[in-house]
Amino acid sequence: MIFIFRLLSYLPLGCLHRIGVVLGYLAWLGSPTYRKHLKENLWLALGEAGERRVRFAAIANAGKAALELPKIWLRPVEETAARVIKITGWEWVEAARREGKGIIYLTPHLGSFEVIGQYLSTHAPITCLYRPPKKAWLQKMIETGRTRAQFHLATADISGVRILLKALRRGEAVGLLPDQAPKVNEGRWINFFGKPAYTMTLAARLTETGATALMIWAERLPGGTGYHLHLQEPTQPFSGTTEVRAKQISHEIERLIRQCPEQYLWAYNRYKIPRGVEAPPATNQADVGR
Secondary structure (H helix, E strand, O other), rough: HHHHHHHHHHOHHHHHHHHHHHHHHHHHOOOOHHHHHHHHHHHHHHHHHHHHHHHHHHHHHHHHHHHOOOHHHHHHHHHHOOOOOEEOHHHHHHHHHHHOOOOOEEOOOOOOOHHHHHHHOOOOOEEEEOOOOOHHHHHHHHHHHHOOOEEEEEEHHHHHHHHHHHHHOOOOEEOOOOOOOOOOOOOEEEEEEEEEEEOOOHHHHHHHOOOOEEEEEEEEOHHOOEEEEEEEOOOOOOOHHHHHHHHHHHHHHHHHHOHHHHOOOOOOOOOOOOOOOOOOOOHHHOOOOO
């Protein structure tokens, strides 16, 4: 697999995206579970009309997301960063740096989230949280592709949390996917598009440090021409208890996804009940996370 990834990394991005569209549809046709999660999650967030409108673009973009990984991970970081051809909201980054604050970059599974850390690492050190995969070859790929001169990794455990906190104290940046389902005792039931989803509290706790929190996502542009990096301040500063902040972050994630629902990974099993976690009472689901 590593050899195949290296070969794929030499293909033009547009070519990889075209192959990805084909693989995306094959995954849709071949996996009933995939189809179930994608359709249900889309319908929940966008309604029946929205699900029909976005479905096939979402399938295509999921395939593009998978096939662009060799290009992002295995090419020189300068080459990867150069594919970010447009940036909106960079002034928020500069403002945080002038104040000497650390930055918390929060991005959902939207667009090309893998290119974000690569690009940001060419400007300043960044430490990103990740959960090690079960497959050894994929772990090696992640370590190869994400470990760059100023791009550091922190595992999703206690030691990783300490690494993130130390980076923020140094005034550096950290990044994480706050819509990633956490393990037992690492989350709360918070509404996500109106349905309870077990949601990490780590992102909320990091905002309590006083660091600047920015929402960020990388839009995949047509024809393999590159990416548009979107940076936005939250609509309101995160405040209150950890749980209140987690609810605010969930709301901000929904806001980002609505900007480009075609590029969200709707098949991600966001509403799963992690092992050891008690499910929210079925009779009270409408109130959970409010």
